[in-house]
Amino acid sequence: MAHICVCTRFRPLNSKIDDESICISRSDSQSFTLKDEKDEQYVFSFDKVFYEDSEQADVYEFLARPIVRDAVNSINGTIITYGQTGAGKTYTMEGGNILETDDRKKGLLPRVVDELFEAINLCGDTTTYKIKLSMVEIYMERVRDLFDLSKDNIQIKEQKGHGILLSGVTEMLISDGEEALKFLSSGIANRAVGETQMNMASSRSHCIYIFTVQKELTNEKRVSTGKLVLVDLAGSEKVEKTGAEGRVLEEAKTINKSLSALGNVINALTSSPHGKANHIPYRDSKLTRILQDALGGSSHTALLCCCSPSLCNSSESLSTLRFGARAKHIKASLRVSCKEDMSDKNQETSLSPNDMKLKVFDPHQRILKKLKEKLDAETLNLIEEEFVVDGLLSDPSLSEEVKSNHEGVFMAPETISAWKEASNKLVETIVELEKDNRTLKDECEVMKVEYDTMKNVNRFLKAKLRKAYAYLLMGWGFCLLGFMCLYLCMIVSCIL
Template identity: 40%
Template sequence: MSRSVISDDGSDYARTPPRLSETRASSSFASPHSSPGKSNSRASERDDNVRVIGIVRPLIGNEIEQNCSTSVVVDSDSIALKDGRQFTFDGAITGTEEDLDAAYDEHVKDIVCGLLGGYNGTVLAYGQTGSGKTHTMGTGGTNPGMASKVFHTLCDIVTPAREEATINIKATFIEIYKEDIRDLLASTTMASPSVVSIREHAREGGVYLTGAQQVEANDVEALAATLNRGIRRRATASNSQNVRSSRSHAIFTIYVEQKVGDARATTAKLHLVDLAGSERVTQQDARGQRFKEGVQINMGLLALSNCISALSDSNRREWGHVPYRDSKLTRLLQDSLGGNSRTVMLACCSPADINAEETLNTLKYANRARNIRNRVTINIEKMSATENKLRQELAAATERIDQLETLVNMLHEENVALKASQSTSSIHSALSELALAGSMSPDMGYGSTPGTPLNTPRAVFTPGQNETPLSELLQSCKRARQRAEILMSAKSPMGTPMGSFKRT
């Protein structure tokens, strides 16, 4: 059953619950851990053009009230204007939930699956105020949109993968408001949100944020709660185009870190970008603060347009300058456009004839973006020269320890065997002396020297000869008996009692 919800432009239109089919990572973006030693090879890189989906929502409340007519026609993968101009994209759909589900399954889901393979991704919504950007992205708090589908897909593939790997998911949510980057998740008041700075990686290139709070969100509920927490703090206002207009660019980023055994960790990030409205300031009937906001919004979007123009021109892309530094927005999106990311742009349009000019501008903008080619590569944790040297030294030390442990075990076994041999020899010596002393008779004697075989006959003892005084023989017998008793009462080398010696 369909139900009515509020779109980002304050109107409502029917939708059906999103369909989330079972998801598995695509083979072309499989996990890199099968060949960790080749993680930085050229084989892990590939070109990936920015994909563009044209989305034309239905007519909404204020357009219907003004008796607006439809000025665009959606046909398969193209959008045609009434004046005859036509734009072809990777997909073109109406704004119904069925079409959005199909577009997600075809163009976005594999980007989400690629996160476990170490590939970055971006889903970016562009268009004028009231064109359905926030509704489509699901970053308005009233509609699940793409964000909800992303959360479910990601958790569907992470759950079984955690049986073999340690996977952590974190999220940040920032907005760019009048060229200030603000952390929407920081524990500060709305009047003074946390200010975030952009930094550049010295060795790897690219940018990262300092001051933005990363929140652990390892399941669908945690991701949704984190998103809604930031939505409540986003800057919005009313203008003639929309009752609740987003006055900032919002970027919700999901970070996925995966580690299998002793292999280096793979990391990936997914930007969900909801840009502010792209219309001209004069159309908003803006005054004062709203006018200043509109100027700043357009400055950021103009810088983005200039970057897209530079990247879509093959000659400028190879040899020219791409003005990423012209705005905070373009600096943050430099990986998404022309960098290391698989990117989908959602070009959101109004069908109303009163918005025909803005719709044309959006379609031109998106058509240029389709020519941008990104260089996509797996993100595997890099080691510094010092760390690499220490790892090599650790491996060598570990190997030496293994060798020494083997040698110690061998010496221990030899020592045990030697002790056992010495103990047996001492017992045999004592028994020999005892046997010699205790078995003497008037007519036969045996060798009394330690080590002399027991069956070796010596001179026959007779009372007349008296070669060995009887008292000495008795003393020798006593000493031998005491020695044997001590040795026989001791434990064997293996810890087993050897028993006691008894005279028979």
């Protein structure tokens, strides 16, 4: 098990947005002390600290180069830049310009491209490589393809042996570094950016660069794939500092929400014993779903926390550093990914479609079978439909086109565990609801009897009331008649 490599980088002071007070004091190349605006001091230690005078090449050599080498050897790798807006994340990733010719200013991306092709050129004739490049951004919780803007809502899927995949994303086959940089430049031009008080060209989305390195050993007839993912996260923002309004404010809310979801995943991964949490909320945002392999899978991952050294930004820097300190405790098991034997692959394709379906979807069938013993058919059908909608189960009644979109999808172990737990809770809830329903039905029957009784009593009382009213009228009539007779007698007696 390997820990995530976590480093920190402090950008130089910016006279336009920073004051002259410095909030950090150096200890050595791995630790420093941060002082906040209340003069409270915090000591942090990381794998490497890059201070204001550090070079772009220094960051690449320590943080990225080992991961790039691993990707060429079919070990997945992820490099993430994290920090507040204007802290230097995009500059670290891209440099002043992705087509930058000044070697001192080159960012991680152009250096990664150079390293990939340099490593490939050193391999012998018995090994052939293919490198594909994809580029997407997560903007307002939608995954957009930056090489094809018509694909503005790409779906995220999980496939056995390949991990998290972006369904239908454009993959550019690149043959050399110059071609790769041109593709990257065109993709970067399509990114969502906006102006705030802290950054003239603030990234309004999380940008993800994916290099897929396919390696084939011709003598051994084996193919393996390494995926290198670079993530330029949008910066966390405080509205009172950025002055965001309108659309920019809505973007900031979405950015902060997804970064909060990322923090929740980090907390869940590090809060349980041995890093095995009951449930990791990867599905709470598109960002955490895409980073699932990097944070909890078999990826060689590095996190660069970008900070401002200014005292006026000390609270944001403290939050960033605490996030990095937490992430240091995440562990991942590194292994060669997606390794296939060509002959085994051919044998696998000879299986019947039904056998393949059973092989892939067996975990979900077992869950449904278990639920079938406790649930009625209507509830079970609803759950099965949810499985199909989420891409976790293939439905034979679906059209061939929809069915092909779900083929090869499976659930990660922790996801299966979460589903089982949720299913058990669902069963318990349904049982309780059915019990409450029966109780309510009984109470309803009692109330119905009581209602009928009251209705009869009411009818009886009305009859009695009508009868009493009739007697009352008769009484008044006899009284009136008696008074009239008495009156006539008095008149007659007076006359006589």
